[in-house]
Amino acid sequence: MSSTTLSTAIDRSIADYLERQRALGRAYVAEEDILHSLRDFICATSERDVTLHSFERWCASHEGLTGNVRRNRQRIARNWCLYRQRSEPSCFVPDPNRFPKPHPHKAPVIIAPAAVARMLAAAQAVRPTPDSALRPDVLRLAIVLLYTAGLRRGELLRLQLGDVNERDAVLRVRESKFHKSRWVPLSKDAGAELRAYLRRRQHQWGVSASTQPLLCHGTRHCYGYTGTGLSTGLQELVESANVRGWDGRRPRVHDFRHSFAVQCLLRWYRQGADVQSNLPKLAMYMGHVSIVSTAYYLRWIPELAQAASDRFEASFGNLVSGGVA
Numbered sequence: 001m002s003s004t005t006l007s008t009a010i011d012r013s014i015a016d017y018l019e020r021q022r023a024l025g026r027a028y029v030a031e032e033d034i035l036h037s038l039r040d041f042i043c044a045t046s047e048r049d050v051t052l053h054s055f056e057r058w059c060a061s062h063e064g065l066t067g068n069v070r071r072n073r074q075r076i077a078r079n080w081c082l083y084r085q086r087s088e089p090s091c092f093v094p095d096p097n098r099f100p101k102p103h104p105h106k107a108p109v110i111i112a113p114a115a116v117a118r119m120l121a122a123a124q125a126v127r128p129t130p131d132s133a134l135r136p137d138v139l140r141l142a143i144v145l146l147y148t149a150g151l152r153r154g155e156l157l158r159l160q161l162g163d164v165n166e167r168d169a170v171l172r173v174r175e176s177k178f179h180k181s182r183w184v185p186l187s188k189d190a191g192a193e194l195r196a197y198l199r200r201r202q203h204q205w206g207v208s209a210s211t212q213p214l215l216c217h218g219t220r221h222c223y224g225y226t227g228t229g230l231s232t233g234l235q236e237l238v239e240s241a242n243v244r245g246w247d248g249r250r251p252r253v254h255d256f257r258h259s260f261a262v263q264c265l266l267r268w269y270r271q272g273a274d275v276q277s278n279l280p281k282l283a284m285y286m287g288h289v290s291i292v293s294t295a296y297y298l299r300w301i302p303e304l305a306q307a308a309s310d311r312f313e314a315s316f317g318n319l320v321s322g323g324v325a
Contacts, residue, residue: 010039017083034076067100074099108258109245118241132217139233141197148190150260153253162210261297269307
C-alpha cells in the first residue's frame, strides 16, 4: 500500500469517525488534530498501516509531554481504532494496559476576591505596547469576565462585538462546548467595566464591524488575541499580584472558572438561599448540560465549610446542644 493510498484510507476512516462523534454533539477539535498527527506520522514512515510498532514509535515521539497528556493522546487513538475495528476486524487496536499510568490532576487554586482586586490594580500598571495600545484594558476586562461570569478562555476569546448587548450588559456565547449557545447576563459592576472598555476601544479603532473580536490588539487594524497571548498576560498579573494557592502554586486561567463557581456557592450560603435549587441555574449559566458537570467545579474550601457550618448551626444548633426545637 503506497503512502498516498494509506493516507486516503486513514483519512476516510478518521473523517467517518469524527462525523459520528460530532453527530453526538461533541466538537472533537483537539481529537481531530491528534488523529491527523498519527496519520502523518504513519505515512512518513515505511509502515503499511497502524501497527504495534508504528503506534509505539508515535507514542515515543511524545516523551517530552506529561504522562496524563500522553495517556489522553493514546486513548483518543485507541477510540478511533475501536471504531475502525467494526468494519475492519483485523485492524490494530492499542492495549490500554501499555498506556502511561494516570496521575491525579492538581486541584485548582481558588482565587479570593482580595487577590482579584490586586490583579486589577496590577492591570492598571501594565504599560501599553506598540502593538497593543489597550493591553491594560484588555487584561482588566479579561479578569472581570473570567471571574464574574465564569467564561471559559476560548469563549472569551471568541466573543465578537456583535455578541455584546452593551445596554443590558449581556453576552452571547455562541456554539461553545457541547455545541451549546447561551446568554450570559453580567453583574452591574461587570457591565460598567464592559462599557468603559468599549468606549476606549471605539476611541482607539473607531466604529468596528460586528464580527470584530471584543478583545483585540493591533495598530491600524485590530486582531484577536490568541490563547497563549492572553494567558501570558494574565500570568504576568498573577505574578505581579503575588497570587498563590496554599501550596504556593499559581492559578491557571481555567482556575478563574472554578473560583467563579465556588464564589457563587459561597454567596448563596451567606445569603441564606436554597443552594440545591440554585445549582441547575448555575449549570445553565456556565453552559453545562447537567449539574454533574457543575459539581466538578465546586471545591470545598475553608470559607465554604464555615458558611455551611454556620447555616447548619443556625437551623439545628439547638438540637445538637440538647435544646428543644
